[in-house]
Structure formats: C-alpha cells, structure tokens
Amino acid sequence: MAATYPPDQHLLRDLRISFEHRTDTTSGARMPVVPALAAPDGSVRAGALATLVDVIGGGLAATVAHPSWIATADLTLHLYGAAVEGDVEADARVVHAGRTTVVIEVDLRAVPGASIGLATMSFAALPRRAGNPDVTTSTAPGPSTMALEGSSLRRPLLDELEVRVVDPARGELEAPVGEWSRNSLGAMQGGAVATLIDAAATTAVNVRASEPLVVTDLQITYLALSRSGPLRTRVDLLAADTEHAEARVEVVDGGASARRTALARIVASRSLRTGR
C-alpha cells in the first residue's frame, strides 16, 4: 500500500466528490455526472452511486464512532430516478449510533432534478488499531474534497477497475484489487465492490433482456475484506422477464482461497430516465 491514503491516483480522488461536513450528525457530498460513470442507458450507474454513498456514509459513521473504528456491514440502495447531467447530491444522516453499530441513511438527488434514491448503510464499531486513519481532520466541518488538480476518470469506471468479463451469461467477471481502488485497510473499497456487483448483474441480466436493463436496487452484505484479488463474481438469476430481473450476486476473493467476501441481491429494470 502507498504511504498516504488515498494515493494521488485513486478512485476517491478521480470521482471529484466535494464534501460539506457539518457539526451535527449530517454530511453532504456532490459528485459530478460524467460519461465514465454511465450505465447502459446513459444514466449514472448504481455502482457509482453506491460508491458516493459509501464514501459519505463511511466518513460520517467514522466520525460518530470515533475513537472506535468502523467496518461496513451492509449497503442498500433503492433507485427510483436517474441522474444524467449536472451533479448527484448525497445527503447523509445518522439514524443510530450505538456501542456496537452505526446506521446511516443517505438521500440521493439529481442536481438539477429531483430525488432519485435512498440508501442505507450499517457499520460495526471496532476497537481502534494502529494504522486506522484519523478522520477528525478529513471530516472537520466545512467544505473539502479529495480531488487533486488533474484528478478525473480517464476511462469508463469498469475499465479503470480493470473489470474483465469471463462468462457473461453466468455473470462471471474478474477484477484485480489495485492501488487505485483500495480502501484505508488495504482491501477493495466497498463502493468499488458494489460497482463490480452492479457490472456482474448488468452483464448477466442483459444476456436475455430484449432492451437494456439497469440495476435499480442493490442489497449488499459485506462478509470479509477483499484484500488479495482477483475478485470474481457469479450471478444466480432468480427471476427474469423482458423488462425486469432479480438476481443474487456472490463475490469471492480468488487470492484468498476463493473466500466469499460479499453477497448481494439486485433488481434490474427498464431505464429510470424519464421519457424512456
């Protein structure tokens, strides 16, 4: 791992997210909508939105859990609208902060536009270890960003993650755990894992669909850190018709004896873009 986190070339910098941390138990963030984040219908893909949710939710959870550290236990995302231009705004708030768990709720809004989705996350509070980042400076009240001058996505998000399709019908995709997508614990960032899940599901459901389907719901349970790589996905299609699909997605870490690191349920539907 690089000595400083995140390194100059990193997912969290290249998404160009700007933050507005507040003194209460809420936090805001904005992510520019760029073509590199697009799903098959041209709107921002669920995995990219999950990454925004993970970043803002994780920061807020780490702040309220301080001095304990946190581990993401699960992330859910329900979309009912699409972001196709401008920014996506995320507004996060703490709905529970206990001794062992923190629960965060995140509203997503297209700017300009309307509310497009609701996400929830829960975190396990863990004893702080040496090496856990000190978030009290990075989440101090006021505006901030991790982007550097020149930070940007130069290729589609899945290409940046080096995602490779092995078997589209089975949703078998593979991606390395590279420095660009690692979190502070050295594992693939939770939002990047969500993007891999989104990509696997999108690939599998669109093998059979008559028109492109996009992932609208993600329910991800994180079971272990994805540290080694390559990560591999497998999709079990549970229900599908021409305009709707439901599936279960499994992520295993090929470099860690194929240990299962995440399990997800997804819903894919016709585009949520208005007028389609």
Next chain:
Amino acid sequence: MSAGTPRGFGGPETGRDVTRYMRVELHETEPSADGAPRVVGTAPAADHLRGPDGGVRAGALLAILDSVGGLCGGLAALPDAWVVSTNMSARTLTREHRGPFRVEAGVLRKGRTSVVTGIEIRDSGARDAIVVDGVLTSALLVPQAGPPRWERPMSLPVAPPLPEPVPPLPEWMGARPIDGNTMEMPLPDALRNPWGILHGGVVVSLADLAAEHVTRRTTTDVVLHFLAPNRVGPVRATATELGRRSDGVVSRVEVREHGAGRVTALAVVTSA
C-alpha cells in the same frame, strides 16, 4: 443497539407466541462443513397469513425468516452469547403460494459482535420455487441470566393448532390505521420475544402493513434496520412514498415506539 429486559431464556418455548401463530416448526440439522449451525424450518401457507392478493403477506414471510434466521444466528453465538436482530433485507420472488414452506438458514459470517445468516424460503407445494431470499444480521448479546443452555441438536416442534377461527395477521397484531400514512398497534406480552421486546417479525409486519396502507399494493421487498427495542406501546409505523418505477413503488417506513417517543426501526419497502 440495546435489548430490552430479558423476558427469559429458561426454555425454548419462551417468547414463541409469534412462531406459534405462524405455525413454524424448527430443527437444527447437520452443521455445515466449517461447523456452523444450520436450521431448517417448515410453515404452512396458512389462510390467516394471507393478504389481499391471496399470497402470504410479506410481513408474515419475513417474520418466519426472522424466526429461523434468528435461531440459526443464536445457535452460532452459543455458548457465550445469544442474539438480537439488527437488520434484515429480503425479497419475495413469487406471490402465489401453495405451501408448506421450507425454510433453510445458514451462517454466512460470525464475527466478534455479530452473526450474519442467509435464509431461503421455498414453496414445497410449487416445485420448491424460491419464495424469499434474504439475509438477517444479529448482534451478539449476553442475557442477564446468561445464554440459554438447550439440548442440541435443537428441535422446536410445531405448537398445537390455534382455536378456530384464527384471526388474520393485522387483527391478531391489533394493527389499525390512525391516519392516511400510519398504522398503530399495542404491545401485549404475547408479541414480545425472549428479550421482552416486540418481536422483530411483528415489527417488519407492521412496516409491511403501513406500506400497504399507503400504496394499496403488495410488498415485494423489505430492507429494515432495527434501531432500538420497542418496550412501551403503542407502536406506530408511518410510510412515505418516495418514488415510482416500472416494478412498483418505493416507500420509506419509520417505526416509532410511541410510548417512549423514539424511532425504533427504519425500513425501505418496495410494493408491486
């Protein structure tokens, strides 16, 4: 997350009124290859559990999921602790139910503070079609009198039939609408779990009823976070429609312990 005052873990029948009503039978089976417990349950697709569309209500299915997944998680926590549900996410895949249901729960992960179980409900009368696919996360807690000491492998046969006519789920819960968005129910002892708090399956059923009340549709998908125990009734669930899409309506449901004036659960419900 805190639990209520333990109602008692003296015997496996304690706090089982909900599973009695659902007519759930539970059996611990051979452990998995890594030694983690597995639990298999059965339940009928009983008439008193069915909703307006003729299928068994999602709330009832998730109450069954909570019971079977919770027992599996609890057995994984033994001998040092027991569990209390902290969140569940589940999707119903079919709304035509013949029954009986076969429910299988296994441990996906056991950590120092929590257990995650995966649960599948299948319809034995419909060629084992998957009815529900879900995950239940539970926190490890030590009851005041210590964790239960039960004979293993654990087996909880179905209780004697309830006197006829068995009330439908909303009536049994005492749930009633109090405005256009809110359902309210009392908190009788019969609906408490062994921790002495409102059973998680009843909480999710109340959220289901609130979403149905607002959308006039059938719940297909629930994500629910248990935020605090419900100890003092009445308990209210308020649903707010967030948006619509081709497969239904997405709603946010907030459950409040009205007696204590606090939010006790947050759910996102999709209704078709």
